[in-house]
Amino acid sequence: MDFSALSPVSLIVSLMVAATPILIAAIGELVVEKSGVLNLGVEGMMIIGAICGFIVAVETGSPWLGFLAAMAGGAAISFIFAILTQYMLTNQVATGLALTLFGLGFAALLGHSYAGIKPPKFGTLDIPFISDIPVIGPLIFSHDYMIYISLMIVAGVWYFLTRTRGGLVLRAAGENHDAAHALGYKVIRIRIMAILFGGAMAGLGGAYLSLVRVPQWTEGMTAGAGWIALAIVVFASWKPWRIILGAYLFGGITVLQLNLQAAGANIPVAYLSMTPYLVTIIVLVIMSADKKRASLNAPACLGRIFHASN
Amino acid sequence: MTALLSLSGLTKAYPGVIANDHVSFDIGPGEIHALLGENGAGKSTLVKMIYGLVRPDSGTMKLHGKAYAPAEPRAARASGVAMVFQHFSLFDALTVAENIALGMENAPDTADLTQRIIEVSGKYGLTIDPHRMVGDLSAGERQRVEIVRCLLQNPKMLIMDEPTSVLTPQEVEVLFHTLRQLSEEGTSILYISHKLDEIKALCEHATILRRGKVVGTCIPRDETAKSMAEMMVGETLRTPKKHYTRHGAALLELHNLWLQSSDPFGTSLKEITFNLHEGEVMGVGGVAGNGQDELMLALSGEELTPAHAIQLKGEDIGNLGPNARRMRGLLTAPEERLGHAAAPDMTLTENAFLTGAMRQNLTKNGMIKTAATRKFARAIIEQFDVRTPGTENTAHSLSGGNLQKFVIGREILQKPEVFVVNQPTWGVDAAAAADIRSAILKLAENGAAVLVISQDLDELMEISDNIAILSEGTLSAPRPAKGITIEQIGLMMGGTEVEYV
Secondary structure: OOHHHOOHHHHHHHHHHHHHHHHHHHHHHHHHHHOOOOOOOHHHHHHHHHHHHHHHHHHHOOHHHHHHHHHHHHHHHHHHHHHHHHHOOOOHHHHHHHHHHHHHHHHHHHOHHHOOOOOOOOOEOOOOOHHHOOOHHHHHHOOEHHHHHHHHHHHHHHHHHHHOHHHHHHHHHHHOHHHHHHOOOOHHHHHHHHHHHHHHHHHHHHHHHHHHHOOOOOOOOOOOHHHHHHHHHHHOOOOHHHHHHHHHHHHHHHHHHHHHHHOOOOOOHHHHHHHHHHHHHHHHHHHHHOHHHHHHHOOOOOOOOOOOOO | OOOOEEEEEEEEEEOOEEEEEEEEEEEOOOOEEEEEOOOOOOHHHHHHHHOOOOOOOEEEEEEOOEEOOOOOHHHHHHOOEEEEOOOOOOOOOOEHHHHHHHOOOOOOOHHHHHHHHHHHHHHOOOOOOOOOEHHHOOHHHHHHHHHHHHHOOOOOEEEEEOOOOOOOHHHHHHHHHHHHHHHHOOOEEEEEEOOHHHHHHHOOEEEEEEOOEEEEEEOHHHOOHHHHHHHHHOOOOOOOOOOOOOOOOEEEEEEEEEEOOOOOOOOOEEEEEEEEEOOOEEEEEOOOOOOHHHHHHHHHOOOOOOHHHEEEOOEEOOOOOHHHHHHHOEEEEOOOOEOOOEOOOOEHHHHHHHHHOOOOOOEEOOEEOHHHHHHHHHHHHHHOOOOOOOOOOEHHHOOHHHHHHHHHHHHHOOOOOEEEEEOOOOOOOHHHHHHHHHHHHHHHHOOOEEEEEOOOHHHHHHHOOEEEEEEOOEEOOOEEOOOOOHHHHHHHOOOOOOOOO
């Protein structure tokens, strides 16, 4: 077994790439859950974003337009969820699961003729000299643009939720929707906007997979990333900064097990491939062991149907 | 004197019921005006219209002589109408300052707001710390948060919906002091309550609603509580008679019970010790959130404790679940009717089965004995005067009072030896409440031991032999209810934080 192939710097760089799709999708879902809605359709919205982004990037030759299209696609499919759960008061869990199944199938249909094509290359940051500094250069100054954007999105969400009135109102709707309604806030409108944001972010995360990380289109390519994003929101106790921690931890384990596989570690591949999911389950169990703390952090109205009583 | 707010001909109908039928009255500047009525008389609908949460079908309102028709609460607040809700409209996981900011238009930034909260709370003697999490506050403190939130907007008119139902008598005094001060400064107050002694003490005028109509007005100082109650109900009231009797052996014993609350904002029980005897009604008073829910869960078996902490007829039952306790004769009726005591979307027959299955022997080889279950449900409905078309209606379709009669009747018909009930008459109309209280008294006269947890002190004094107070998770020593005064109970509640500024 050869460990010399595991250079720490390249390991960290690739873990960031592996983590970014989940990071973006999770920060979107965090906003949705903070408003009191549980959208289990992240996986479906991600894959719709992956294919929408891929098609537009290939047809126009611009990855940036691809990312925009992915956000639009993710938001559009989340709008179905919004209408069903907020106006028709359907069960959020069932609707979210349906959204995932629908998204996976619909994306396969859209992407039928796009398998095996290479998308246009997405740019990376390249500052003369600075990006060439050993260690620091590759670690901080030579990532692709979307990694920087994803971190800025997390910072933006943190600022919005904790420092602005809009964020306070959104948290209030997730905490006690009846009280928010009694104070005259439009709970349903707030939640629909949060769902659309969550959809756009999931779409963006999905497009990062198909345009940067892989990069090509294959059916079912999200491979559970959406579910991991959902788990990471819980892991992060609904706190934006901790989303980074959770996503990078997961990304790190993914990359490590891939490298171990490549290095020919003497462990069956099946066990290595399951480690990221196993770790996610273990972390979730530990996090929810303390019932009291878990319920303190979770938005109190999470997943509960709001029906304005006259 | 021109009226500050004048209502004329307000009407609002919901399918099957006219909530308000041509309601008209005036409120003068600086006047404290009481709105009286039973549950379901239309008080809530009326104030929701004034506060812009509900739009009237017809009728007009005038504020300062000008037409006033708020489309939403925001508009009402902008016109100077503020409201303190019956069920607090606060957010547990947010701080006091954040909660207050949510209730204001154009809230200033945090530092400014904190400063203003401290100023206003100091001026009216409503001490609160802006940085604390609301979930950690007592009911009285939460109400202060609501009031300060209203006061920061300099309201001309303050609506208070059942403000004292969660307060200790001493906290009520502080509240009245604040309200009188506001009234002297020219703020009008619309005060909704069914506590008639308080209205006599506080209000200058009263309007009485019954079934959506104004049935009378009066000057509370010139009336007695009884005369106002009869105007509210529209008939003469009878109160159940309590017979004090000698008690038998101890049936239920609690020894040094500790219970960690599983609710992050709940209260853990500390060292609860008492004995409950044959034929005794023991009242547990105290402000909500001082461990009532936890005590109920520990007694019903929904939360388990060390076996010896709870003994029924000398047997350790602390580690037994609800059904095992039911079989041994300990029955309970929790506070929350819909969702805890009864499953809302299930029929009355099914609900009767849920707790009655064991003692009434309603199953055979794992199958429900439908006919026997229906007969049991019908017996409850007939003996406890539950007004419903039949046993196959859902629990949800019953009014609060009728469902409560059903829930209590379901347990009493199973002949409990020990019966524990939490808030037996909360949100129940006066006639149903009287029925429920007499049923409880009759049960005790037949030899059962009854524990009544309630926040209604008048009720506890009416039906209990002994009263103990639950305060921050500890239970005071029980005292004989005969001859005890409201003030003494208030002191037992730990109402020490009375302060006038």
